[in-house]
Amino acid sequence: xxxxxxxxxxxxxxxxxxxxxxxxxxxxxxxxxxxxxxxxxxxxxxxxxxxxxxxxxxxxxxxxxxxxxxxxxxxxxxxxxxxxxxxxxxxxxxxxxxxxxxxxxxxxxxxxxxxxxxxxxxxxxxxxxxxxxxxxxxxxxxxxxxxxxxxxxxxxxxxxxxxxxxxxxxxxxxxxxxxxxxxxxxxxxxxxxxxxxxxxxxxx
Amino acid sequence: xxxxxxxxxxxxxxxxxxxxxxxxxxxxxxxxxxxxxxxxxxxxxxxxxxxxxxxxxxxxxxxxxxxxxxxxxxxxxxxxxxxxxxxxxxxxxxxxxxxxxxxxxxxxxxxxxxxxxxxxxxxxxxxxxxxxxxxxxxxxxxxxxxxxxxxxxxxxxxxxxxxxxxxxxxxxxxxxxxxxxxxxxxxxxxxxxxxxxxxxxxxx
DNA sequence: CTGTTTTCTTATCTTTTGTTAACGTTTTGT
DNA sequence: ACAAAACGTTAACAAAAGATAAGAAAACAG
Numbered sequence: 399x400x401x402x403x404x405x406x407x408x409x410x411x412x413x414x415x416x417x418x419x420x421x422x423x424x425x426x427x428x429x430x431x432x433x434x435x436x437x438x439x440x441x442x443x444x445x446x447x448x449x450x451x452x453x454x455x456x457x458x459x460x461x462x463x464x465x466x467x468x469x470x471x472x473x474x475x476x477x478x479x480x481x482x483x484x485x486x487x488x489x490x491x492x493x494x495x496x497x498x499x500x501x502x503x504x505x506x507x508x509x510x511x512x513x514x515x516x517x518x519x520x521x522x523x524x525x526x527x528x529x530x531x532x533x534x535x536x537x538x539x540x541x542x543x544x545x546x547x548x549x550x551x552x553x554x555x556x557x558x559x560x561x562x563x564x565x566x567x568x569x570x571x572x573x574x575x576x577x578x579x580x581x582x583x584x585x586x587x588x589x590x591x592x593x594x595x596x597x598x599x600x601x602x
Numbered sequence: 603x604x605x606x607x608x609x610x611x612x613x614x615x616x617x618x619x620x621x622x623x624x625x626x627x628x629x630x631x632x633x634x635x636x637x638x639x640x641x642x643x644x645x646x647x648x649x650x651x652x653x654x655x656x657x658x659x660x661x662x663x664x665x666x667x668x669x670x671x672x673x674x675x676x677x678x679x680x681x682x683x684x685x686x687x688x689x690x691x692x693x694x695x696x697x698x699x700x701x702x703x704x705x706x707x708x709x710x711x712x713x714x715x716x717x718x719x720x721x722x723x724x725x726x727x728x729x730x731x732x733x734x735x736x737x738x739x740x741x742x743x744x745x746x747x748x749x750x751x752x753x754x755x756x757x758x759x760x761x762x763x764x765x766x767x768x769x770x771x772x773x774x775x776x777x778x779x780x781x782x783x784x785x786x787x788x789x790x791x792x793x794x795x796x797x798x799x800x801x802x803x804x805x806x
Numbered sequence: 807c808t809g810t811t812t813t814c815t816t817a818t819c820t821t822t823t824g825t826t827a828a829c830g831t832t833t834t835g836t
Numbered sequence: 837a838c839a840a841a842a843c844g845t846t847a848a849c850a851a852a853a854g855a856t857a858a859g860a861a862a863a864c865a866g
Contacts, residue, residue: 465752465755465756467756472755472756474751474752474755474756475751486741486744486745486748487744487745487748487749490741490745491745496752497752519734525730526729526730526733529730529733529734529737530723530733530737532737532741533733533734533736533737533740534740535740536737536738536739536740536741536743536744537690537694537736537740539740539744539747540690540691540740540743540744540747541690541691541694541695543743543744543747543748543750543751544690544691544747545691546747546751547678547679547747547750547751547754548669548678548700548701550751550754550787551669551676551678551784551785551787552669552671552676552678554822554854555822555823556822574842574843574844575843575844575845576842576843576844580755581755583754583755584823584824585823585824585825586843586844586845587823587824587825587826587844587845587846588822588823588824589844590844590845590846591822591823591845591846592822593844593845594845594846758852759852759853760852778812778813778814779813779814779815780812780813780814788853788854789853789854789855790813790814790815791814791815791816791853791854791855791856792852792853792854793814794814794815794816795815795816795852795853796852797814797815798815798816
């Protein structure tokens with residue numbers, strides 16, 4: 399029984415080792431800080447206005463990030479299986495966040511708290527490796543954002559949509575169009591027009 | 603004489619300790635990897651198409667980031683004194699970058715090479731702290747980018763410009779408007795119109 | 807100092823996007 | 837199964853932005 403409990407995160411070890419590979423001993427320590435969390439559809443992983451205390455590693459499901467402006471929800475990002483999800487800036491700065499994370503489907507994730515991270519950074523055996531883990535995570539995110547900023551500066555909404563189709567054709571199948579419109583920085587009506595424009599490419 | 607040479611980066615120690623504070627011994631090791639670099643106006647710190655091998659810590663001056671699209675330079679970011687500047691994704695991934703960094707004024711920076719970073723990460727005495735240094739740098743950048751992406755998704759060009767005025771009124775004084783227009787994701791002509799709109803706020 | 811380049815603005819026209827509302831369809835909750 | 841809510845498209849109009857060109861002012865180089 400003890401073995402089973404000790405291994406309850408074992409199935410996801412490889413996923414969590416995306417940035418850093420642990421020895422068995424290190425893994426035992428690391429996984430003792432992990433927790434499971436399940437989100438029902440429409441359930442919020444993390445609400446705006448509070449300090450984000452956990453990062454999540456998505457095992458399955460689909461998450462959207464949104465901010466509220468003038469009473470409207472504006473979707474600015476998505477999380478898929480294997481992604482790290484959190485209101486990262488709030489998590490790091492310990493300031494209330496403005497982003498809400500909401501499950502669009504039944505979602506399963508493994509969570510790691512801020513306090514746990516700090517413990518791990520200071521851990522005599524694991525600290526060095528955890529710092530690296532955190533570094534690679536931050537670097538990875540910065541790279542993703544760098545691309546995303548460039549897409550806004552160098553591409554038209556239509557180009558951004560076409561690129562999204564190329565990259566994530568299957569991925570975005572399950573996501574409502576108006577969320578994707580927000581993600582592209584345009585209105586749902588505008589996206590609908592772009593789609594029409596693309597579908598009938600020629601004809602005089 | 604030896605003392606002078608050993609201390610040539612001493613004046614900037616505090617700036618470089620923005621993320622992590624070093625002991626004197628650690629600082630001696632760290633600074634041995636640093637180099638000075640001076641850029642004349644219009645000189646490129648790092649050209650697109652090559653792998654970025656250095657990050658720079660700006661002591662003074664002004665740098666713009668740009669990418670070339672359809673033969674036009676599109677400015678997507680700026681670096682100011684005390685900023686870390688680099689084609690970060692290229693630096694990290696060791697792939698050719700698409701961003702060029704160009705000095706807009708006489709610029710002085712302290713550089714740290716990729717090879718040096720890797721050495722430092724592995725350094726028996728400094729590795730732990732350097733990993734933290736790299737982590738905090740990546741995290742900081744990710745936070746900056748998070749804000750920037752949100753500004754594109756939630757704000758109109760006019761709102762973005764107004765916010766830029768609030769934050770960096772003095773900072774952007776020296777930057778040509780058409781670079782700022784690019785930065786905001788619009789054309790120079792459009793920015794000129796926005797400025798006009800803002801200047802004459804009322805009058806029927 | 808002088809001629810050239812760069813920068814910013816303005817005007818005109820075209821294209822795109824935002825806004826609002828309507829409509830049919832699909833999904834959802836009960 | 838049924839009513840309600842959510843979703844995607846379309847239309848009509850207004851607002852904003854892109855493209856291009858022209859001109860004035862400022863910065864720059866020799």
